[in-house]
Amino acid sequence: MTDHPQDVCVVIAAMNAAATIGRAVASALAERRVAEVLVVDDGSIDETPAAARFVDDGSGRLRVIELPVNGGPSAARNRAFAESRAPYLAILDADDFILPGRFDRLMAIAGWDLIADDIVFVREDVAGDFDPAGVRRGSGVVEVLDLAGFVRRNIPAGPVQRGELGFIKPVMRRAFLEQAGLAYDETLRLAEDYALYVRALAAGASFLLTHSCGYVAIERAGSLSGRHGTADLAALVAEDEALARLPGLDREARGALAAHRLHTQRKLDHRLFLDRRREGTTFGAMTGFGPAALARIAADVARDKLAARRPAPADAGPRYLLG
Structure with missing residues (x-):
């Protein structure tokens, strides 16, 4: 082990994300704990694969897997899980990006199977003016999530927009997922993250949530999470x-x-x-x-x-x- 081991695989499922995938990939490659960045192109008809490869830093950590037919985010992420080798897995949406030092902060905390941090949501129309240096780093509070509390915090109370804990993007310990036989439910194209986290908690996962912020989510009117068919x-x-x-x-x-x-x-x-x-x-x-x-x-x-x-x-x- 070095002082700064590379032990995290960042998984990015992408479809028609040529405009944003470069920013997402670059933010992951900039993290010194990242061993792999796996982009799974889910049947795009634009230049998503080329845009992802354009920001490759030459370290050999980026792989782009091109699927001929769209299977949905769950199937794309499961493919990446099967292809990856790193002991820790982290999901990054193709619209979003990671703030510097995120994985250093999370991996410094012990005793978890899944660990997540706060998310800052930024509207797409003002994202160009967003300054990551101004992000609130949080209080350092660490919560232990249990199944009942997690589920109840996924039921909106009043006119709350995108406030449910199902949006968190934890780092997940591969050994726990494999031991519990867990993967994304490929029948779901809505709340697939929520379902996986519930199943992990039901299987006895230690799930921590820190109030530091290391993930930027771009709110887009046309995003998959905004289309509930x-x-x-x-x-x-x-x-x-x-x-x-x-x-x-x-x-x-x-x-x-x-x-x-x-x-x-x-x-x-x-x-x-x-x-x-x-x-x-x-x-x-x-x-x-x-x-x-x-x-x-x-x-x-x-x-x-x-x-x-x-x-x-x-x-x-x-x-x-x-x-």
Whole structure:
């Protein structure tokens, strides 16, 4: 072991990300703890692979794997996991980038199977003016996440935008994932990170969350996380039901998972109603829903109408996941 071992593999699943992939790759290669950067091009029709290779630093750490057909982020990440050799795995979205020294800070903390830090969200239209030097480094607080608490912090309370812990991007110990038989669920194109983290916690993972900030997420109107299709939501409801059947869950964990499933089902009902209304009448769209579901749908429709009338917030400054 050297004073600064290279032991982290950064995994970047990318599709049509030519405009941003270079920044993501460069930020990962700049980290001295990084042994590998694996870009999995998920069936792009633009110049994503070339843009990734353009910023190669010649260290031999970058590999670009080109998939001929889009399989979704879960499949792309699983491919990278299988191809990588480093003992620690870290996910980086192709729109985003890592702040200098992130892995040094995280790897200095002991006693974890997964460890994550705070995220700063920056709107795409102001990202060009973003100064990483101004990022709040945090208080140094380290939380131990349990399953029930993690799940409940993925259920929005009020008009919270992108505040759920499912957005965190932990470093994960490969040996734990392999011992627990864990990988991304390739049926999911929404909340695949959340599902993996829940399964890790259910398998006994030590999951730490620090309040330092080392990850910059660029908010884009067209990002995958902003497009919740009906099929995506239906798959997440099925995953919620599967998570609730995991063995060894205590009462608190089961209650949290039930609450998350209700939240997801509410979003799915809303989407189904809108789909049916586009295809027919409002009355016809109401068919098949019970009174309680209809009341929730009406509340959600009213909420969306009110939100559409509100002026855009004047403050376009960065926001932090942990507040």
